[in-house]
Amino acid sequence: MTPVPLTALKDRYMPSSTPHAGWEDEELAAACLAGHAAGWNALIEKYKGLIYSIPLRYGLSQEDAEDVFQDVCVLLYEHLDALRDAGAVRGWLARVAANESYRKxxxxxxxxGSETPDVPDPSGNAPEWLAESERQQMIRERIGQLSPRCRDMVRMLFYEDPPRAYQDVARTLGLAVGSIGFIRGRCLRQLERLLKAAGL
Incomplete structure (x- = not known):
């Protein structure tokens, strides 16, 4: 099963700024359980890339991946209060998304009536790439912690297919073309510090 390129996630699967973007999972879970809609929105925003990436790994179409996404969100809503460790939301979502993708x-x-597809059954040993999917989720979370300008620049240069030309990035962000390389380097150093702090 081949890895899903980052560009396959498109803009809507990338991190964006929300009122609760910097909150830890425990805080988001508490807000959700208290009935705060903004908490639910932030939790789904945080993990949408992870959830969508897994059905795509299973070779499902975009439409089927959206069905899996909806199913996983419903299951999260139904079972969040039963999670003994709110900090384990990432792993729980990855496993549930894999189960739902396999079922789909x-x-x-x-x-x-076609032949049963040769896909890993996640009810046994989790596929090796599932850990990589969780790692990519952690990277997306750190990108979401960048300043808005850096977050947009990283998205345009590394997550779009094809990557934006410097001229286009400069025009979109209102910057001089000659400054893009310098700002890009500064943004990547900022991201590197965040990744190191997270043990990545």
């Missing part, structure tokens, strides 16, 4: 893939094969 098998169901589509049955409906079409």
């Amino acid at each position: 893939k098998k169901g589509l094969a049955r409906v079409s």
